[in-house]
Amino acid sequence: MSFLYDDKSKLVNKVFNHVYENYDLMNDIMSLGSHRIWKKNLISWIAPKRYDKIIDVASGTGDIAKLCSAETNNESKITCVEPNSKMLSIGKNKLSHLNNLTWVLSNAESLPFKKNTFDFYVISFGIRNVSNINKSLKEAHRVLKPGGRFFCLEFSKVENEILNKIYKQYSKIIPSIGKIIVGNRMPYKYLIESIDKFYDQRDLLKKIEKNGFSHVEYRNLTNGVAAIHTGWKI
Template sequence: MTGPSATFGFRDVDPSEKPRLVRGVFDRVASRYDLMNDLMSGGVHRLWKDAVAARLNPQPGETIIDCAGGTGDMARRFAKMARRVQERRGGEDAQVMIIDYNAEMIAAGRAKGGEPEITWSVGDAQRLPLPDACADAYVISFGIRNVTDISAALREARRVLRPGGRFLCLEFSHPATEALRKAYDAYSFRVIPQIGEWVVKDRDSYQYLVESIRRFPDQRTFVDMIVKAGFGRAGYTNFTGGVAALHHGWAV
């Protein structure tokens, strides 16, 4: 391929093609997305998400963007945590905005029910339908590796955050030891696509998801990308030995 390309699993594709390909993956898996997360991780993803919500520490009156929020797993956590603080201290309702590129994922989330603080909309992480400096926090969980231009999505996150706003990104990453890396590779490539075939009748989508994890930048490289997008005090915390990582930064 000549000219710029985008990654789609282990393939390099024309950037204009990636959104359609990714949308197809999530159209196919939306109805079983949460079940598959439990099966693939043995429920550990819930502990990772709880840790992200605790780090965010949502407060009454805050505007929180849950980008690539899909079925609302994270947004529900944020809304409930902010409400518990509100019950003790008072204040205005938090506003948690789920924005996801895939309408099927949004529909699956709405079907599960929500919280009064949550709004749902379809939108592109690279071109958020929001004004500048409108949010106190931006969170993206297991979504940024699916965007066509990761740097553009990071710049958009910075644009919509107020000065001092928090950026949090939970994503699959690179295991910290060779032994864990080998074990994780064996599990990912042999087991996860097979689970997808059994549960969703779709091996190819989960093959893509495994491959997309391997193409995602390592922890330090991603920190550098966050800094280049305009964030300060950027860093990361490994979960489960680096199988996933929480990256963070502050709008400065």
């Protein structure tokens, strides 16, 4: 799976420029609310503590930052990194009451931070959108402290045949739902295609290992509709 860096980042930026106003609503509709449960699962596996330094890459409208912050009594330091200025603005405005959050307009391939900075690196429904996954994973490894931990929540491959058939049928109607809610099919056609083309659980695990992480493992959510991968910087 290789993309011309500029082409993919332009396409992805265009996708999120179409959806930013209704992004949260569409997430609830499309996932039938499941994304909330998956994100809670992610936070309970991360188990962030007070004073931890957390980087939330592809932060979008800030769901993960908000949950991590709540889990730590708003006493962790969370850096939200997001390349789409409209998505970033929605998150920043929505969470302006949280003064432990910092918002940075940048991308996963090139993080403007020193090495060994963060205790946790989190990327939720973001890694599928990056143009260069190897570069992004190497950056994740670089900015984590030794002993720091990487977490990735992403759509994956359904492991039950019957559920997979139902899921594939459901996926076909998502662009039409997108047309009704955001007035455009394109972003949701991209969503379905990008999920389809993305790595399965085991291939993503190998990628994470190849880019320097140790003790990499994953957990399926809803039978593999999504999965959480994690690994350590030793």
